[in-house]
Amino acid sequence: MKTPVSTAALKPPAPDLNPPRKYKQYAGWLVLIAVLIACSVRTEVTPYQLIRGLPQMGILLQEMFPPDWSYLPTIWGPMLETVQIAILGTTLGGLLAIPVALLCAYNLGLSRFVSFPARMVLNLVRTVPDLLFAAIFVAVFGIGPFAGMLALVFFSFGIIAKLTFEAIEAIDPGPLEAMTAVGANRMQIIMFGVVPQALPYFMSYLLYTFEVNVRAAAVLGLVGAGGIGLLLDRSLGLFRYDRASVIILLTLVIVLVIDYGSTIIRRKLL
Numbered sequence: 633m634k635t636p637v638s639t640a641a642l643k644p645p646a647p648d649l650n651p652p653r654k655y656k657q658y659a660g661w662l663v664l665i666a667v668l669i670a671c672s673v674r675t676e677v678t679p680y681q682l683i684r685g686l687p688q689m690g691i692l693l694q695e696m697f698p699p700d701w702s703y704l705p706t707i708w709g710p711m712l713e714t715v716q717i718a719i720l721g722t723t724l725g726g727l728l729a730i731p732v733a734l735l736c737a738y739n740l741g742l743s744r745f746v747s748f749p750a751r752m753v754l755n756l757v758r759t760v761p762d763l764l765f766a767a768i769f770v771a772v773f774g775i776g777p778f779a780g781m782l783a784l785v786f787f788s789f790g791i792i793a794k795l796t797f798e799a800i801e802a803i804d805p806g807p808l809e810a811m812t813a814v815g816a817n818r819m820q821i822i823m824f825g826v827v828p829q830a831l832p833y834f835m836s837y838l839l840y841t842f843e844v845n846v847r848a849a850a851v852l853g854l855v856g857a858g859g860i861g862l863l864l865d866r867s868l869g870l871f872r873y874d875r876a877s878v879i880i881l882l883t884l885v886i887v888l889v890i891d892y893g894s895t896i897i898r899r900k901l902l
Contacts, residue, residue, distance in 0.1 A: 696877035703875045707863055711882055714859035717777050718845040721784025726838045728785070729793035734822060736797035739805065741818070758790035762848050766857035777858030780849060787848065788841045799833035800826060839894040846890055850883045
């Protein structure tokens with residue numbers, strides 16, 4: 633007895649109408665190049681302008697070196713104030729971020745009517761850059777480090793809350809399901825199921841934000857928000873680029889030290 637042959641098996645294979653993968657890659661690169669050229673033309677940002685500005689950049693670097701090291705004792709105090717502003721802003725922003733991150737996480741079973749407005753608040757806070765926050769608070773509270781600290785609180789809050797709630801949504805659901813099965817309430821689930829898993833990530837984000845805030849606090853003084861930025865603005869205004877180079881080099885050293893220390897701590901946490 634012969635086995636019936638399907639008519640579909642006798643048909644020739646249908647030609648692959650999709651373009652080869654390499655053509656898709658070429659098309660993607662062409663689109664990217666076209667977008668870059670369009671942006672360059674619309675914003676008048678061209679390599680010619682960079683080449684034309686190189687001599688002036690060379691003159692500026694010549695005026696920055698050698699640095700005026702006699703200015704170093706003057707900037708120690710404002711530099712210390714800059715680091716203190718970053719510490720306060722990061723810590724307070726991180727503390728405010730904890731409850732908001734818990735409200736934003738969908739996997740904790742909270743109502744979308746609670747999570748969605750919390751996420752909208754985060755989006756709104758992250759829309760405003762730190763310098764604009766500083767300018768607003770300087771207008772409200774006056775010139776000084778308090779305005780800079782408040783700007784960093786909001787800046788830190790937006791970053792840490794966003795990263796933390798995404799980390800909470802990526803945690804292992806097994807412990808949460810086991811605790812729910814044995815009748816644990818929501819607070820117990822958060823304390824003993826969520827916090828142990830999300831805490832290392834939260835600390836890592838806190839340290840990372842502190843690094844960013846030290847750099848940010850160094851320029852907040854340009855809008856009157858205290859710190860080393862006030863002296864940097866004054867040095868640039870008086871064309872004392874040799875003093876500005878001392879400020880930049882000291883900021884670089886402090887940022888490198890903080891970056892090295894926080895990297896070691898993050899590796900131990902994660």
